[in-house]
Amino acid sequence: MTAAETIDAFHRGRFHIVQPRGRGHRAGMDAMLLAALVADEGPIRVADLGAGAGAAGMAVASRLERAEVVLFERSAEMAEFARKSLALPENAAFAARVSTAEADVTLTGKLRNAAGLVDDSFHHVIMNPPFNDAGDRRTPDALKAEAHAMTGDLFESWIRTAGAIMIPGGQLSLIARPQSIGDIIDACGRRFGGVEITPVHPREGENAVRILVTAIKGSKARLSLRAPLVMHDEGTHRFSSFVDDLNNGRASYRRR
Amino acid sequence: MTAAETIDAFHRGRFHIVQPRGRGHRAGMDAMLLAALVADEGPIRVADLGAGAGAAGMAVASRLERAEVVLFERSAEMAEFARKSLALPENAAFAARVSTAEADVTLTGKLRNAAGLVDDSFHHVIMNPPFNDAGDRRTPDALKAEAHAMTGDLFESWIRTAGAIMIPGGQLSLIARPQSIGDIIDACGRRFGGVEITPVHPREGENAVRILVTAIKGSKARLSLRAPLVMHDEGTHRFSSFVDDLNNGRASYRRR
Numbered sequence: 001m002t003a004a005e006t007i008d009a010f011h012r013g014r015f016h017i018v019q020p021r022g023r024g025h026r027a028g029m030d031a032m033l034l035a036a037l038v039a040d041e042g043p044i045r046v047a048d049l050g051a052g053a054g055a056a057g058m059a060v061a062s063r064l065e066r067a068e069v070v071l072f073e074r075s076a077e078m079a080e081f082a083r084k085s086l087a088l089p090e091n092a093a094f095a096a097r098v099s100t101a102e103a104d105v106t107l108t109g110k111l112r113n114a115a116g117l118v119d120d121s122f123h124h125v126i127m128n129p130p131f132n133d134a135g136d137r138r139t140p141d142a143l144k145a146e147a148h149a150m151t152g153d154l155f156e157s158w159i160r161t162a163g164a165i166m167i168p169g170g171q172l173s174l175i176a177r178p179q180s181i182g183d184i185i186d187a188c189g190r191r192f193g194g195v196e197i198t199p200v201h202p203r204e205g206e207n208a209v210r211i212l213v214t215a216i217k218g219s220k221a222r223l224s225l226r227a228p229l230v231m232h233d234e235g236t237h238r239f240s241s242f243v244d245d246l247n248n249g250r251a252s253y254r255r256r
Numbered sequence: 257m258t259a260a261e262t263i264d265a266f267h268r269g270r271f272h273i274v275q276p277r278g279r280g281h282r283a284g285m286d287a288m289l290l291a292a293l294v295a296d297e298g299p300i301r302v303a304d305l306g307a308g309a310g311a312a313g314m315a316v317a318s319r320l321e322r323a324e325v326v327l328f329e330r331s332a333e334m335a336e337f338a339r340k341s342l343a344l345p346e347n348a349a350f351a352a353r354v355s356t357a358e359a360d361v362t363l364t365g366k367l368r369n370a371a372g373l374v375d376d377s378f379h380h381v382i383m384n385p386p387f388n389d390a391g392d393r394r395t396p397d398a399l400k401a402e403a404h405a406m407t408g409d410l411f412e413s414w415i416r417t418a419g420a421i422m423i424p425g426g427q428l429s430l431i432a433r434p435q436s437i438g439d440i441i442d443a444c445g446r447r448f449g450g451v452e453i454t455p456v457h458p459r460e461g462e463n464a465v466r467i468l469v470t471a472i473k474g475s476k477a478r479l480s481l482r483a484p485l486v487m488h489d490e491g492t493h494r495f496s497s498f499v500d501d502l503n504n505g506r507a508s509y510r511r512r
Contacts, residue, residue, distance in 0.1 A: 178479060178481035179478040179480070181441065181479065182437075182442060182479070197437075199455070199481045199484075201483060206483060207482055208480075208482075208483075211481065223435045224435070225437070225463060225467065226463055227457060227460065227461045227463065227484075228483070256463070
């Protein structure tokens with residue numbers, strides 16, 4: 001570890017992530033909730049699109065012993081952090097099942113396949129797409145800006161890639177902000193069905209701050225809006241026990 | 257009242273609706289929740305699109321003493337039921353502030369204006385659009401089939417009309433099924449902003465069965481996903497007290 005890095009523990013110390021100190025998008029709760037959406041004990045191949053330092057993908061590999069995970073990340077610098085994490089002795093239990101690939105997930109056709117985003121080759125695709133709004137204050141550093149540079153049609157291109165690289169019947173899982181719900185549903189379009197949306201609220205009575213979304217490639221089932229997750233019990237700063245279990249890799253959040 | 261009709265009490269008897277007996281769409285909880293979305297004590301003009309027998313619009317007029325309501329309904333037979341309701345002595349308190357208009361809300365341009373759906377003339381537009389799925393069992397009677405014949409682009413045409421007849425800053429309110437959330441957001445598009453969505457769940461932990469949606473004409477504010485309404489307290493068949501208040505016109509459901 002250099003002065004420019006931190007090593008952060010997740011899942012109560014069951015795995016660790018090397019991240020740039022004070023720059024870039026820092027992995028946290030969002031990545032852990034996203035990882036909890038993969039609830040599949042079998043031998044599965046999982047693609048983490050826009051993986052950053054790899055927290056979500058490694059959380060899946062750490063919790064699910066038969067999962068093989070590929071971390072796709074456009075930024076060479078962030079991919080290098082992921083490789084440093086995988087080299088940590090603390091992550092030896094799953095490191096052999098996780099690989100990294102520098103690739104732009106918005107690629108299409110032959111270029112996409114050549115970048116390792118191979119058609120019909122994953123059982124699960126997870127994504128925590130970057131977001132940014134024209135109205136937001138500009139992020140001061142370039143690495144963070146790149147991670148947060150969500151534009152209108154990014155969901156379309158990311159979910160298009162997810163649909164291409166997934167086997168029929170495979171599961172897309174993502175975490176996003178509520179304001180993106182329309183873009184996400186539109187991008188799922190005819191590619192995915194059985195969309196399940198779970199709002200995540202900080203506290204009872206407050207607006208949702210995130211949505212958890214899963215969908216099945218080729219399904220014709222209707223969208224459903226599930227009971228919300230409420231992060232904090234009333235009057236406390238602690239996570240509710242189920243959210244704490246999701247955050248710490250002790251539980252998965254299964255589709256209905 | 258004839259043998260083919262019923263008179264049903266709403267708001268604990270504060271107003272009554274004449275409806276066809278055993279045929280057509282019957283007004284109930286959905287109409288009352290929809291009406292609760294109008295929370296405006298001032299002198300307002302309200303359009304109820306696809307009003308049916310007029311329950312939602314009359315609920316608004318009954319609760320808000322300064323509201324003038326126009327019930328727009330394509331079916332001459334249903335509009336006639338609305339007129340019968342307005343003639344009931346039980347509804348005398350607000351009947352003078354409610355009128356009916358036979359009009360197809362999917363009309364456009366001059367035809368729409370000629371049908372009474374006049375541009376920039378309403379402060380509020382409410383709608384409980386009919387729904388039907390190709391996969392649903394076919395409804396046996398024609399009147400009900402007409403009320404439930406929601407097709408893919410019906411939200412587009414209904415919300416287009418809502419946008420046209422509303423003043424800038426006016427409020428759209430609707431109730432729909434969760435699976436329509438994408439169509440609704442798309443139809444709001446650039447016409448409406450500040451979309452607020454409230455999922456309605458029968459019980460805690462169960463999927464939502466309805467969404468309440470409000471939006472403001474011309475607003476640039478982002479979509480928000482509000483805390484859900486849970487209809488029944490755990491372990492009971494009674495409505496939770498807030499839902500009961502909404503259903504009985506004792507409370508409105510205000511925008512944030």
